Amino acid sequence: MDAEEFRRFGKQMVDYVADYLENIRDRKPFPDVSPGYLKELIPDKAPDEAEQWPDVMKDIERVIMPGVTHWHSPQFHAYFPTANSYPAIVADILSDAIGCIGFSWASSPACTELEMVVLDWLAKMLELPDCFLHSSEGHGGGVIQGTASEATLVALLSARTQRLHQILGDKFSHSPDEGIISKMVAYCSAQAHSSVERAALIGAVKVRLLETDEKFSLRGETLQRAIEKDREAGLIPFFLCATLGTTSVCSFDNVLELGTVCEKEGLWMHIDAAYAGSAFICPEFRPLLNGVEHAMSFNFNPHKWLQVNFDCSAMWVKDSRLLSDAFNVDPLYLKHDNQGAIPDFRHWHIPLGRRFRSLKLWFVLRLFGIKGLQECIRKVSITMTGPFLSPIQRLFIYNVNNTITFLLKDVKLAHQFEELVKADQRFEIFGEVVLGLVCFRIKGSNEVNERLLKTINDDRRIHLVPSKVNDTFFLRFAVCASRTESKDVKFAWEVIQELTEKISDEKK
Known part of the structure; x- marks a missing residue:
């Protein structure tokens, strides 16, 4: 496919996508296929000779669409939303064309700097404390993770490293005596997402699923009792994942109470608002985020409810140095002349490679505006x-x-x-x-x-x-x-x- 063919075939695909989305109401939301259906429709090996674009287009309806669960159907009411908008789709086309791997500022300056700017824009829309902004005088800032599950894992591993530093001091090692890590305890609500348990499993620490009140909210008193009981047993409490908008019932932990306990007891509080966080750009829902000032990290998914296509999970931290302490591996071939002058986001998450995801957030924020996004959440x-x-x-x-x-x-x-x-x-x-x-x-x-x-x-x-x-x-x-x-x-x-x-x- 050369440039001229790309222009022609690309326009065909754009037309197909627009027709698909504008007429999605006509498709049943859940497919009527059985496991293994697709292998019966295509050859068991790749073609020896190049095929023609029209044949590929025909097979979208013949092979792919029968097995698609249509998340954007108005009759799809499962899980939570996954965002979708034309501005975000167009931005992903540009991101794919640029094709940079933005692991450092030098690997693509615009990729890093646009991410810093739009995460600050989004933080201001949420009325986050200034300490979470790149533009503040501290060490805070935002970064785009792939999912909220990744953000929770990053927060837990960073909190674990911080506590190991506190315990071991000059003897700190990323591979300490296993006896220390095996005593470390993380906490979350019994209604928290399963990714919290999975993060604890990967981090090789214990996790306590704490009972909630009649509104399925985790309260400060419950956390306080659990911390005291574990300390009496010789364990090391270090981390709490509070949830705003649980998956099962969309309940809200009391982060004001929990944050006070975490500050008193020296625990890292991470707030997971994967679904509900988008609503906090509306003034009437912003009080649900009260208490975020006590958190060390906060995350929500614009790709759920804020018109930004998957994947785009926004995470903010008060002190990015605590992330880089946990993930900083700095070989010579990744160094550059401006190192330290601006973030290298490879130190802020688990993967090295990262796409130019800030483009779609930038396009959406500009083409919807704050008021337009608020209207998407609250009314039409x-x-x-x-x-x-x-x-x-x-x-x-x-x-x-x-x-x-x-x-x-x-x-x-x-x-x-x-x-x-x-x-x-x-x-x-x-x-x-x-x-x-x-x-x-x-x-x-x-x-x-x-x-x-x-x-x-x-x-x-x-x-x-x-x-x-x-x-x-x-x-x-x-x-x-x-x-x-x-x-x-x-x-x-x-x-x-x-x-x-x-x-x-x-x-x-």
Whole structure:
């Protein structure tokens, strides 16, 4: 493929992508294939001779699309959102074309410096303390990780190195007596993401999953008791991962209380806000982040809810030297004349290689603006005329001439679904609806809810996933796609009601 062919075929692909996204509502969100389907559709070895571009294009629909789970379908309500926008897609094209491996400032100055600037922009949107900014007088700053799981691991390993320095002093080694590391203890909520346990496994430290209150929030008193008990047993508490927006129920740990305990007891507090963090750019949700000033590190994923395509996980630290202490390996071939004058991000994370991911964050922030991104999270305006009464009318603004403007987007759509569930006496809400996730279940046994979930996903008109807390099985309805509208929420609920009737009839 030469430059002229690239221009022609590239335009075809852009048209295909636009058609795919604009018509994604017509595709079922969950594929109807069995494991191994794809190998039956393509040869068992690569072609000897080059094939033609039109044949490759044809095989996208024949081979790939039958096995795609369409995360951006308005009927996809599983997991959490994965962001998608045209500005981010265009930025990734440019990043792929530049093709730099930005492990150091010298390897691509723009890659490093743009990342510093846009992470400061984003920090200011979140109203993070100045100590987390590159532009502050301290040693803080932000870096783009691949995922929140990576950020948690980086924070835990940095905290482990910091504590080893404190214990061993001049005798510090990255490979100390295993007896010390085996005594080190990390803490998190029982509702925290499994990546915290995995980070502890990789870091070879113990982890305590602490019980939460009635709102599934980890409290300071619980952490304090756990620290005291472990110290009495001769163990070494060193790290806490607090969660804002847990995966199961989108609950929020009390970081104000936890941060106070961590500062008093000398623990590194990392805040994982992978999904919920995007909402904090809205003033009405920013109080959920109160207490971040006590954290040593904070992370959220713009690639979940802030229109930036995967992967782009933003992490800030108060003292970047604590990261580089844990990851600094500096061979001669990576050194450069300006070393130390500006960050070399290879010292801030686990991989050496890194893509030019700040481009898509830059494009999105500029082409949406802060107000546009806030509107993506909280609302979209749709106007209707005529009388309208509904249990969810508190979500509407009534205008003159009997006109109603809907405020229904993501958070508002979630509350719409919540009200529909509450209006059906067969169902109950599990937990509290704060952002774009609604947890619900049929009143009754776990088994009937498991049967309902299987029936829903076998039906394939909508897609949900479950969770379980305190041995209670429930279904999760997440507002995921940027194209989801009020009619999609209503459609999903009608499907759920229809299939609930079906399993009730089968039981009879």
